[in-house]
Amino acid sequence: MVLKRKKGKYMDRLDLMTIFVAVAEAESFSGGARRLAMSPPAVTRAISALESRLAVKLLDRTTRYVRVTELGQRYLDDARRIIAEVDEAEDALVGINGTPKGQLTLTAPVLFGKMFVMPVVVEYLQRYPSMDVSALFLDRVVNMMEEGVDVGIRVGELPDSSLKAVRIGQIRRVLCASPQYLAEYGVPNHPHDLQQHRIVAATGVTPSVEWKFWQEQQALSVRLRPRLTVTTNDGAIESALAGFGVTRLMSYQIAHFVESGQLQILLPDFESAPLPIHVLHREGRHKSARVRSFVDLVVERLRQEKALS
Known part of the structure; x- marks a missing residue:
């Protein structure tokens, strides 16, 4: 995301929130700048402007790291939620028959992702040229809310959560x-x-x-x-x-x-009881065309895999 400037000031609060979230998640001004295709000085000025506007210190800075403060963590959680809701609202305008476009982040276990998810990702990107995908294949449980993940494939029993789960099979x-x-x-x-x-x-x-x-x-x-x-x-x-x-x-x-x-x-x-496999996604008040289209495709493809039945 490239942010525009007007008369030396950032155009709105959403831009400042987006910059803050990028820096907080990267734990680095330069990392946040790379993520947003901005210059590090511009990012530094934006964070200073946000802290001045709020009259709150959001980040602790040293020569070695950048960490959110306790108040900064509360603001980070709210900022992520607000940005996600804005994205969902924009997706809703595309309409149910519209072409998905934008960024999708997904996660799956390493070998599962290699064997079953990557073919679906390639098919999805070929079907929707306006979409970009970031695939996190990790053998650990990813906190989808905290790490900004849209779709996850999870093996095993699920804890209670606000995520929407679609069961697609089981393994032993x-x-x-x-x-x-x-x-x-x-x-x-x-x-x-x-x-x-x-x-x-x-x-x-x-x-x-x-x-x-x-x-x-x-x-x-x-x-x-x-x-x-x-x-x-x-x-x-x-x-x-x-x-x-x-x-x-x-x-x-x-x-x-x-x-x-x-x-x-x-x-x-x-053998112990089989382990279920679910596709998880965050379901907001608005239906997201980009998330819905990927979930529909990955559920259909994974349910066809004999090894997962």
Whole structure:
């Protein structure tokens, strides 16, 4: 967003709010300036003008960082809400049959995003040339309100929130190993048998060394000592494919390798309940053409994926 100036002053309060939000989120004047395609001095003058107008210190500044003050945090929350409502009001003017345009920010888990979301993003951008997308693929729970995210794909049970959720499928947390490994070390018949096997732990899926299973509707925990611990699911998959050991991953992550016979699922009778997958979005008083069009497309495409059913 490039802000215009008139007679040496910023045109309105919304412009000042937008600049403040950019600086606060970037925790940097230069970072906020880059985000808005403005010069750092212009951003600095805008923040000073806003603080003078409000007679409140919004930001603590040092040579190393910029942080919002306690009052600044309250103003930041209100500013984000106001800007979002203005964006939604403008989107509403496009009309239900209008062409979406503007910026959309989405988030999804890393491997899920690579496998399932990126094809939808490419299709969406090709369908709507006036749209830009920022995709945050992270293996952590993103606070969509605080981080300005429009759409999120979330795996697992959802806490209570004001977000609108559309369920599109489910996945399982599964054990697997290669046929070569199982031919050499045997197939475990009970979770306790895993203590005699080489274990590969993917911290993104199973951060604890105590793995939980279910037996006759009762929880069963097995404490394991991994021979290999990796921070990425890709790393765990590669080690399993190489025949190193037994690992635990999400069913969608290995569906292709199970289908091709490169990996074999173990102990299916001891699996925990499936985990739901939802598409989340912020639903305001006005319907957003850009959000609605992406949600409709991603829900349709993900519901067609066999690995997510």
